[in-house]
Amino acid sequence: MNSELFSDDLSTLDVDLLAFTVQGYADSWSDALQKMDQALDGLLTTVATEEEFEGKPETSVVLHTHGRVAASRIALVGVGEASTPLTSVRNHAASASALADRLRLKSVCVVLAGGGEDSRTLRFALEGAALGIYRFNAHRTRDVKEASVERIVLALETESGLRSVSAETLEHAQTLAKASSEAIALARDLVNEGPRTATPQRLADVARQIAEEEGLECIVHEIEAIQERKMELLLAVNAGSDLDARLIHLTYRPENVTPDTPALAFVGKGLTFDAGGYNIKPTGAIDDMKIDMAGGAVVLGAMKAISVFAPDCVVHGIVPSTENLINGSAMKLGDIYTGQNGKTVEIRNTDAEGRLILADGLCYANEQGIDEVFTLATLTGACVVALGPYTAGIFSNKDAMRDSVLSAAERVGEDAWPLPLNKKMKRMLKSDVADLKNVGERWGGAITAALFLEEFVDETDWTHIDLAGPSYLSTSVESHISKGGTGWGVLTLLEYAADRSS
Ligand code: BES
Ligand code: ZN
Ligand code: ZN
Secondary structure, eight states: OEEEEOOSOGGGOOOSEEEEEEOSOGGGOOHHHHHHHHHTTTHHHHHHHHTTOOOOTTOEEEEEOTTSSSSSEEEEEEOOSOSSHHHHHHHHHHHHHHHHHHTTOSEEEEEEEOOSOHHHHHHHHHHHHHHTTOOOOTTOOSSOOOOOOOEEEEEEEETTEEEOOOHHHHHHHHHHHHHHHHHHHHHHHHHHHOTTTSOHHHHHHHHHHHHHHHTOEEEEEOHHHHHHTTOHHHHHHHTTOSSOOEEEEEEEOOSSOOTTSOEEEEEEOEEEEEOOTTSOOOTTTSTTGGGGGHHHHHHHHHHHHHHHHOOSSEEEEEEEEEEEOOSTTSOOTTOEEEOTTSOEEEOSOTTOOHHHHHHHHHHHHHTTOOSEEEEEEOOOHHHHHHHOTTOEEEEESSHHHHHHHHHHHHHHTOOEEEOOOOGGGGGGGOOSSSSEESOOOSSOHHHHHHHHHHTTOOSSEEEEEEOTTTTEESSOOBTTBOSEEOOTTHHHHHHHHHHHHO
C-alpha cells in the first residue's frame, strides 16, 4: 500500500474517498470539516442531519461530490469518544480504510487530529490503515475479495491547519508502520490458520524464513536435541501427539554489541492445539484451542519486525511448540517429570500444559546469558475471568520491569493490567510426592500458573504476560483489531525493546 501525507487545500485532493473522522454532532466538527462543508454549500451538515448522523462508532455517511471538489466521495466516519488521543489515530485510520475497502475503492484520504508526536502519529495512523483492511483468506476458495485500497493519504489537522512534516519523519513512520503491521498480520495469520497446518514444524519453518529475510540467527531444536537436553516437561506434553515437538530459537543482535549491551528473551507458548490431554476439554472450551500458540505467534511476529525497530539490545525469541492431545503414551495424572533445572513436577492436571512447556523454555532462555525474560502465553481461562477479553494480565518479579511493560503497552494502545504474584499462594503448588505440582486450587488460577513459572526463572528480571483474553476475539470492537487472532503483544514487545535500549 502506498502512503503519503497531504497538507494543502483538501478540496484539491484527488482521491476516491475523503474521510473525516467525526466524534459528535456538526457543532463539534473540526475546522477542516467545516471548511469542506462550506465548500459544498452546507451539504455535509444537511446530509448529517437528514441521516441523524451523530458520529457514533461503526456509523458513517458517504456522499458523492459530482465534481464540486476533487475527491469523488466524502465520508463522515463515526469514531465516538477517543480513548487516548495518540493511539486512537490507529483506530480512526482503520475505520476509514475499512470503509474504503467495503466500498471497493482504491484511494482514500483520512483526516486525523494531528497533534502529538509527528512520527508516532503518522506511524500509528499508517498501522491502522493497514490493519483496518486485514483479512484472513488463506483457506477461502469462493468469493475471495482482496483488499481494494492501494493508496492511503494522511492529513493531520491542527488548530493552525493541515500539518506537514519532514520527508525523513514520514519515511521513518512508513518504515516502522510497514514492519509492525506486517508483524501483526503474521501473528494473526498463524493464530487463524488452524492446527492442521499451523504445526510445530510450520512454526519452525516460519521462524527460519523470518531469520533469512531479517538477518537473524535461527536454531530449530528437533526432537532428538530436546531429548538430549532432557526437557522432560516439554516431552511430557509432546508424548500424546503424533507430531514431534520443536524448540525454536531466533536471535537478533544489534551492531556493535558490547558486554554492556542488555539481552532480553521473549518466550512464547507455541501449543498448536490444546485438547487438554486426559483432562480433556469439553465442547465449548475446546473449540478455539487452535489459538493456544498465540504467545509463540506474537514472539515470531515481534522477531519479524525487530531488525527494523533495531533496538540496542540483544533479543532472543524462543518458542517451545507441541500439541496437547491423547494417545497411549500421553502424560497421565500422577506422572512425575523433571524440568531442565532439576525440579520435579507431579502432573495433577494434563490441561495445565502451557506452564510445563514454558518451564523448559525458561530454562533454555536462562542458558542464553540474559538480563530480562518475558513469558507470553494463552495460559489460563482464569485470567480472562479476571480481566475480560480485551486485557492481558501482567505479572513480574521486579516492580520496575512490570511498570515499564505496562507503560510500553499503554503507549502503543494495548490493554494490560497488573496482577499479583501472591507468595501466600505458593503453598497451593506443593505436591505430596514431588517438588511441585502443576496446578493450584480453584481460585486465582492465573496467579498460581505464574507462580509455577517463577520456579523456573533464574536470577533474571522476569515478566509474564497472560494473553488468553486479548489474543483472540470473537467480536471485533475496534476497526484496527479484527475478529479472530489479534496479534496482541507484538507492539508492546517492540516498544519495550526499543525503550530498554535507550
Ligand atoms: N490453553 C488453556 C488456557 C486458555 C483458556 C486459553 C481459554 C485461551 C482461552 C490452558 O492450557 C488451560 O487449559 N488452562 C487451564 C488451567 C487449569 C487446568 C488449572 C484453565 O485455564 O482452565
Ligand atoms: Zn490446557
Ligand atoms: Zn493451553
